[in-house]
Amino acid sequence: MSKEKRSIRPGRPKQSFLSKGAIMISRNAVPIKIENAKGEGIRVTWSDQHQAVYPYAYLRESCRCASCIHEWSGEKLIPPGSIPENIAPTQIEAVGHYAISIHWSDGHDTGIYAFDFLKEICPCETCTKERLNAGAK
Ligand SMILES: [Zn+2]
Ligand SMILES: [Zn+2]
Numbered sequence: 001m002s003k004e005k006r007s008i009r010p011g012r013p014k015q016s017f018l019s020k021g022a023i024m025i026s027r028n029a030v031p032i033k034i035e036n037a038k039g040e041g042i043r044v045t046w047s048d049q050h051q052a053v054y055p056y057a058y059l060r061e062s063c064r065c066a067s068c069i070h071e072w073s074g075e076k077l078i079p080p081g082s083i084p085e086n087i088a089p090t091q092i093e094a095v096g097h098y099a100i101s102i103h104w105s106d107g108h109d110t111g112i113y114a115f116d117f118l119k120e121i122c123p124c125e126t127c128t129k130e131r132l133n134a135g136a137k
Contacts, residue, residue, distance in 0.1 A: 024130050025050045025119045034100060036089060042102075044118060052124040056087050060104055062121050063111035 026048040033045040041055040060083050063069070068078050084106055091103035095112055103109040122128075 024127060025122060029119070030097075031100075031115060031118070034092060036092060038088075042089065042092065046119075050122075050124075052122050052127070054118070054121075054123055056089065056104075057083055057085070058121075058123055059102065059113070060087050060106075060108070060111075062113075062117075063108070064117065065110040065112065067108075067110060 025046050029046040029048040029050065031044050032047050033043075035043045035045075037043040037053055041053040042059060043051065043053045045051045061078060063078070068076065070077055086105070088105045089102045090105050091109075093101050093103075095101050098116075099112050099114040100118075101109070101112045104111070119127075
């Protein structure tokens, strides 16, 4: 196992490694690396070089398991403010070839994050903008 350490410096342009035109994550991209960037979030590197850090609380809030999202209405069932600020994953494991499951420090362990879903909620600037554009159309 190589111990590669890549730090993200604050203020560094987030997509400096992306060529122009590489906007959204490719539809068929798969994660080639999922790391726990301690203190920051979960860093996912996709096969198309797209890379983003998903903050823990953001991921925890985005959980779509039956106890977090109402199965029929899609309503969020997580009471606001109920997620501890210092939430962190205690375990991250692969689920088949399509998802990861995250065990959280608040004891929540039923969340499964499909790769497609992770693409949808990518918090990087590029994807966020793209989603806003798509929503505005
Ligand atoms: Zn959940
Ligand atoms: Zn992104």
